[in-house]
Amino acid sequence: MATTQFHRPMPPACVISWRSSATRPTGLSPLHSLPKEIKTRDIAVKVNSKFKWALKLSLQVNQSPLKSTVDMEKLVGFLYDDLPHLFDDQGIDRTAYDERVKFRDPITKHDTISGYLFNISMLKILFKPNFMLHWVKQTGPYEITTRWTMVMKFMILPWKPELVFTGTSIMGVNPETGKFCSHVDFWDSIKNNDYFSLEGFGDVFKQLRIYKTPDLETPKYQILKRTANYEVRRYTPFTVVETNGDKLSGSTGFKDVTGYIFGQNSTAEKIPMTTPVFTQASDAERSNVFIQVVLPVDKNINSYPDPNKQTVSLRKxxxxxxxxxxxxxxxxxxxxxxxxxxxxxxxxxxxxxxxKGCLLARYNDPGRTWSFTMRNEVLIWLEEFLLD
Structure with missing residues (x-):
């Protein structure tokens, strides 16, 4: 199973690297935060296998480098402290932003700090967002990039669907004021991040579908990245009671593992129900299958009673x-x-x-749930994962 790695690359000395016009939101110039007297030289360079273009700006003032008093390292530390308050009662510090700050994401744009804060307030009312900041890095002389996850519930709809967005934000710094003058979001789940992105709107719309998840304890996890096709999650340790199964979609052994939580154990203890039910294939041929029920995390494995049946076991x-x-x-x-x-x-x-192998997670009672609302998941453990 993988461990998450983080990179903190050294920023280039006097170069600002920007995304091409194909990925940079329309109307936001890479020069907008630089003083007018700075002369620029455009250099087209090919980067990575996707043939994107980067614009490198050589900063010159009368053939001498521009000296700025902006403490970028301090701004990085500031964002680590400030951004986690994006949606709580404290909120972000508006004094760190220019009044004319340009905010863009695939479906929203604002050109003032007031509009930016209004957008945050509306999200708090409609979606109850949970924001997680993963890292903050300086990626240019006047540029800082952040990586984040945002999980939201759309409170207006009766089924309160969960919407997940992960991505990066590129934040431009005004070298004259030392404040943030732009904030551009890029979602991992879409290719066209320009405003207004029909792909982005479609990504929001498809997440409004109904998935019925029982109000029961589940294994704890954090969503690190959501692409167009799958999520990458970091799971904390949990305990299962398991026995042999027959196939991934099968129910052989289910009565034995649920019997354990219903009291068929050494102390006749009844253990609260959880979700999902896992079936795990440990090899590529799916020849060795186990069916598992997750146990509550308020106890460790040694605190649970022993199963009555020899074919049933506990595993961390x-x-x-x-x-x-x-x-x-x-x-x-x-x-x-x-x-x-x-x-x-x-x-x-x-x-x-x-x-090798995989797991099937089934969250619902098939006898009591409409099939189109069932929540099922296939999981594959990763050997390594770099959150860049």
Whole structure:
């Protein structure tokens, strides 16, 4: 299982690297934060295998480098402290921004700090967002990049769908004021991040579908990245009670593991229900399958009673990094295998290294849940993952 790694590359000395016009939101010039007297020299360079273009700006004032008093390291530390308050009662410090700050994401734009703060207030009312900051880096003389995850529930709709966005924000610094003068968001789940992106609007709309998740305890995880096809999650350790199964979509052994939590254990203790039910295939051929029920995390594995049946056992899952594909409907063996194949193909294409085997997570009672609202997930543990 993977451990998350973080890079803190050294920024170039006197170069600002910007995304091309194909990825930079329309109307936001890379020169907007620089004083007018700075002369520029455009150099077209090819970067990485996707043939993107970068604009490098050589800063010259009468053939001498511009000296700025902006303490970029201090601004990086400031963002680490300030951004976690984006949606809480304290809020961000508006004095750190120019009055004419340019904010862009794929479906929203504002050109003043007042408009930016209004957008934050509306999100707090409509979506109850949970914002997680992963890292902050200086990526240019007057540029800082952040990586984040935002999970929101759309409170207006009766089923309160969960919307997940992950990505980076490029924040420009005005060298004259030392304040932020631009904030541009790039979502991991879409290719066209220009405002107004129909792809971005579609990404929001498709997340409004109904997934029924029971109000029960589940294994704890944090979403690190959400692409167009899957999520990357970091799971904390959890304990399962398990026994042999027959296939990923099967129910063989289910009565034995649920019998344990209903009192068929050494102390006749009844243990609260949780979700999901896992079936795990430990090899690529799916020849060795276990069915598992998650146990509450308020106890460690040594605090639970022993199973009455010798075929039932307790096991601690160490957690780690997993790629996850969510889908609805009845999870037949054919469908589950198709989803596993698609997930594995996508993560290999993206340069990730999957473990052998997989898990199927079923969150719902099939006898009491409409199939189109069922929440099912295929999980594949990753050997390593770099959150860049």
């Amino acid at each position: 899952v160490e957690g780690g990094i997993a790629a996850v594909l969510k889908f609805s409907g009845k999870p037949t063996e054919e469908i589950v295998c198709e989803k596993e194949k698609a997930l594995r193909s996508n993560i290999i294409r993206d340069g990730l290294k999957p473990d």
